[in-house]
Amino acid sequence: MAVPLDLPPRSLSAMGTSKASPMYNLRSSVVSTGSTTSLASLFAGTGASLPRDIVDDIKSVIHHAFVPHIAVHVSQDVNEIIREKGLPDLYQLIRPYGEKVQGRITARDSQGSSMPFEDFAVRGRTAPGAGTGAGQWDGGSAEAMNSEELPLVDELLDLHLSHAEELIETSLAAETEHHTGQAFYLLYLRKLLSGFPVTPHETFAHPVACLIAISSRNLAPIDTLRQLYKTGAEMDIPGYVNKEYLRYYVLVHDEDNDDIQKSTALFEQMKRHFGLHCHLLRLRSSLCIVSDEDSVPLAKSEWLPASEELAELRSRQDDEIEGESTSRFIHGSDESAIKTMIREMVAQSVIPFMERNIASWNDQILSRRKGLGGRMLSFSRRFLSSTATRSTTNSATASNFDLTTNSYDPITPEAQMRKLADWAFMLRDWKLAYDVYNTIRSDFNNDKAWLHVAGAQEMTIISLLLTGQAITPKLRADTIDVYLDAACYSYVTRFRAFYAALRCLLVTVELLRLAGGSSAELAAKWAIRSLDLNVQPTVGKALISQRVGDCYAVRQGAGSGGWGGRRRKAAMWHILAAEMWIRLGKFAQARHCIDVATPRYSGTEFVFIRRFLEQLNLDSGHVDLLDLGSLKLSGEKEAQNGGGESLVDLADGDGDVQQQQREREKEREKGEDGEKPRFDRKRRSILIPQTVNGDAPGMMTMTMDESFDDRPL
């Protein structure tokens, strides 16, 4: 898949100096879509300490992580047309547009009241067995959740960060604040949530619908559609995936070559055969170039799994070396046609289909359970299953759980209830989802289906937090802590499903953080726990460490003294993160962390803390004259007081530091030779390269207060 390269031209020269630099547009990858959902009110009271747009960003990431998946299954002739347009296949073309369905989408919740979504999304995925995405379908075991995505996410973030470092180094410092704040963490989270593996214990990655497409070039259109239906159903999908998903039939009309009247007639025929879930998509088959009148850049997918994005970046890098432009454009008419198709599909087919199913499962299964005994009475599931499902299981055991595949058959009540809960969740009916997750947890527990139990525990907490219910200390201690602990234990110890554990923790952490107050502290606690998982390599660890600091920082405390706050903890975690960033060579990130934490330690009399901070400042190239000045002053004071017996040995301090500073400056000298002086807004200082005669130090700094006009630039 191709993405236009729209880096500002002045950064290109800098790119050239570093061979490893990935060529892509950082901005579009990092900026998350703002969203205003009807659920904004949920967080209104609780997240007051966080700026609105940040709350929206985080919510948006979480909402968009759990969206209906739609498989794309097309005939060869469709992809031929797409390839003529310069794109690999239909899936790649429409996927980005599914991530933001145009306009407002309305769904009804279980109470019958309608909920409008401004930012509804669906996730496209390739049909089973159809080429590139095939790997995604043969999960099925718990190992799938220990996916190779984790190291890839790390690697990808590493590239993004390196790129951002270069932007900053090449004086595009205006964006520093944006890049070093939480943007990268959100990106990390999004990438982590982009590639849900297909597993038996949850249905988020199971298709809700399948888009089946043929083109106007097809000679036996109806037969091909039937064929596609058949192959789609016969594909090697794990047995636990329900194949009763919606089929949506699309006829791709080639505007440039084919007769619209013929296509319209064919379309009418399709509707007669396959019902209302049909769409006529009119696309042009010709290649679109930037100079064309109605050209628009192809939208980029923000939810590419890390593996795909990495592959894409690498191939783009190769292309760059060959000097080939990789920018992709499509006709504006195509774009609006695709948007319309997606909107119609979602609004008129997918959502009603989901609503219908939710209602019917709710009636059949849940209300029957409730009618018999109610959740509070906690009837044995065995009793229920013996009446409800004996005929279907046909098995000697009373349980529907299949131990060999670690799954339930999709027609069992357990599997259907999980699906009901997941679908309710995808339609953001948190209350219903919470009730159902809460109910099935005990069923799974009775069957000792531990993976399913963990999944239900995870989603119970997440949906509970999303309902916006006030989080009482009792709720924290009895529900959130207990379930999180149990879910993590199951994921990690029983199944070694580190990905699942990490997802579970990080999503919960974000929601708790939004709740603020002492929930934010709980968020920090669980974020620290996720570090203990010890699965994510360094970049992820640094990001999460920084996030721990952010979580603590949310808890502000009362009064002028910030009593009861977690300022010191926040500062410590930011410093720890800064240390990791330096080790990773991500100095801008490190400087950001140092900036956030330093005020807490200014003038501290803890000798090792002060020395450590001085070292961090040096290592990260952090230059803040005010800070250094105050540190130096207190250092002198220390020396004066040092006459008596001091337990902590201070003797070896200053010499080392200065020596290292000199060495660093020497390195800098080499690296920056010939560069122009530059003003770094972030550091409020000017970096001046070596002077012509060469005897000046490689780097001089001065504050804005001084007049730098006098200096020999």
Next chain:
Amino acid sequence: MSSASRARLGEEVWKTRTDKINAELVTLTYGSVVAQLCKDLDGDYAEVNKQLDKMGYNIGLRLIEDFLAKSNMQQKCANFRDTADVISKVGFKMFLNITPTIANWNSDGKQFSLLFDENPLADFVELPDDGKAQAELWYSNMLCGVIRGALEMVQMQVDAHFVSDLLRGHDTTEMKITLVRYIDDELPQDDE
């Protein structure tokens, strides 16, 4: 009066005729006086010593009456050795509940030392770490003034000063007291 009976007398007065006060309060009060002087006089420890001595002198002038009333001593001291014994066994016992050792008499019997094994005034004290106090400040110098003032009221002009102090890291705390002269039928000087 024998040395042993003086010891008994001191014990008895301490037990029956003395109102007690919390030792820490005394220690802290005295410590605050010294610390405040050091601060006010800006670390001029010679001047601090002088001021402490002066305060002690003024206390001594008054304290002698209380001492005589409570100890009810009928007998005049026969010689300076007796005086030393009374100071140690009755005086210090009664007011500070300590009995400093008498030592280092010189040949003419006019000079002796009081060795303080314990010194309630100096409990908990560590001299300031400024490199000067250790050499210049006599922390308990008020005691010198007290003895000087008290003896003057009973017709003895003495010179009293510390020559060593545990607080300075010496092995002992030693105060040297020298009889200058007996004051015959003279009125005491005015309060300084």
Next chain:
Amino acid sequence: MAGSSTSYYFVIIGTKDNPLYEAEFGTFKQGGDGVPKFREEQRHMNQFIAHSSLDCIEDLQWASKEMYLKAVDKFNNTWVSCFLTGGNIKLLLVHDARSDEPIRQFFTDVYDMYCKTLMNPFYEVNMAIRSQIFKAAAKKYL
């Protein structure tokens, strides 16, 4: 914490988050020689951990009537035990194994000595303490 096991970092923290007294020592139990075995990077971490635990202590101090708050915070495998004096001076011990009772005895002794330090007319609240007296208490209990 391998290599630095059974080493202690003890700090008295004043009312302005300022350390008054710091000591590192190893265990004297099981034939220990009392020499701290902290790796270099642990030494600043000890200070960070102690400093950051003040957040928790500020919460706990109103919830408990006791001066000895036991283990108040944990960072990885490192515990922080706290004894809070009436004057809001915190005695903190950073250690790697929970053992409330010996630490309580240690703190009680140290507190006693701290009170004496405070009686020194030349010592002022929040002033750094240069005396070595607290090591004796460590030898007795830790």
